Amino acid sequence: MNKFSDNEIKIEFISKSNNEAFARISVAAFVAQLDPTIEEISDIKTAVSEAVTNSIVHGYEDKLGIVTLICKLHNNDVYIEVSDKGKGIENIEMAKQPLYTTKPNLERSGMGFTIMESFMDELSVESILGLGTKVTMRKTIKQTDELEDTQVTLEEALRG
Amino acid sequence: MKMEGRYYEEDKLLIFKINEEIDECSVKEIRRRADYEIERFMPREVIFDFDSVTFMDSAGIGMVIGRYKQLNIIGGRTEVANLTDGVRKIFAMSGVLKIIPEIDLEKRLEKFNQTDDKKEVVNL
Numbered sequence: 001m002n003k004f005s006d007n008e009i010k011i012e013f014i015s016k017s018n019n020e021a022f023a024r025i026s027v028a029a030f031v032a033q034l035d036p037t038i039e040e041i042s043d044i045k046t047a048v049s050e051a052v053t054n055s056i057v058h059g060y061e062d063k064l065g066i067v068t069l070i071c072k073l074h075n076n077d078v079y080i081e082v083s084d085k086g087k088g089i090e091n092i093e094m095a096k097q098p099l100y101t102t103k104p105n106l107e108r109s110g111m112g113f114t115i116m117e118s119f120m121d122e123l124s125v126e127s128i129l130g131l132g133t134k135v136t137m138r139k140t141i142k143q144t145d146e147l148e149d150t151q152v153t154l155e156e157a158l159r160g
Numbered sequence: 161m162k163m164e165g166r167y168y169e170e171d172k173l174l175i176f177k178i179n180e181e182i183d184e185c186s187v188k189e190i191r192r193r194a195d196y197e198i199e200r201f202m203p204r205e206v207i208f209d210f211d212s213v214t215f216m217d218s219a220g221i222g223m224v225i226g227r228y229k230q231l232n233i234i235g236g237r238t239e240v241a242n243l244t245d246g247v248r249k250i251f252a253m254s255g256v257l258k259i260i261p262e263i264d265l266e267k268r269l270e271k272f273n274q275t276d277d278k279k280e281v282v283n284l
Contacts, residue, residue, distance in 0.1 A: 111253075
């Protein structure tokens with residue numbers, strides 16, 4: 001059992017796209033204490049990046065607002081919550097469809113929710129029009145007896 | 161440099177080597193530079209080299225498909241090379257590799273290494 005289990009951080013930042021990298025790197029550094037593999041950390045970073053990008057690009061549509069990121073560790077589970085007080089999603093089921101995008105002219109691939117869904121073990125989306133959106137994700141970090149070198153260190157997580 | 165470009169006149173081949181994380185933020189500049197060079201050289205072939213891309217999210221899919229569409233109009237093809245694990249996972253799940261194939265860049269450039277004439281290569 002990991003002595004660090006049960007831990008939590010909360011980060012609030014303004015909706016600037018420069019903060020996408022900050023958000024995913026912060027989560028990666030925090031999650032490193034569960035000894036995830038490089039692939040697990042990469043999956044989590046990608047999912048966080050997608051969720052935060054959604055809040056900035058779609059939620060606030062490049063207006064300034066606050067994005068709240070909460071990350072909780074419980075046993076071997078990572079819980080991530082990304083929320084905004086932006087315009088909300090009209091039809092969540094449609095938004096989750098692969099390739100669906102409301103902004104095709106800006107070269108959005110419409111793969112954001114599909115990536116979050118497949119890279120994490122659980123995804124739920126709550127949204128109220130005009131009030132905002134909250135995305136909650138969970139991923140279990142598998143405990144393996146594999147060689148040490150498959151484990152990502154804090155230093156590696158920060159680097160890439 | 162965040163993105164290095166090289167142009168091989170003989171084959172009308174344009175290569176972009178991306179040296180940064182690709183997300184919605186960084187992709188704007190990558191797209192702007194790529195479009196500028198594509199318009200300037202009108203290449204027959206464009207290869208994106210991901211060797212030093214340590215992170216990419218779905219913004220990379222949109223960027224590559226966007227260039228593919230543009231190249232299609234001028235009759236050029238688009239390819240990707242040196243995909244790192246995370247990048248390949250994103251491309252594979254989106255189905256992009258079916259229309260934009262992954263190629264062996266080293267092999268593709270073999271013929272240029274053998275010639276002494278380096279005048280034909282432009283570093284951008």
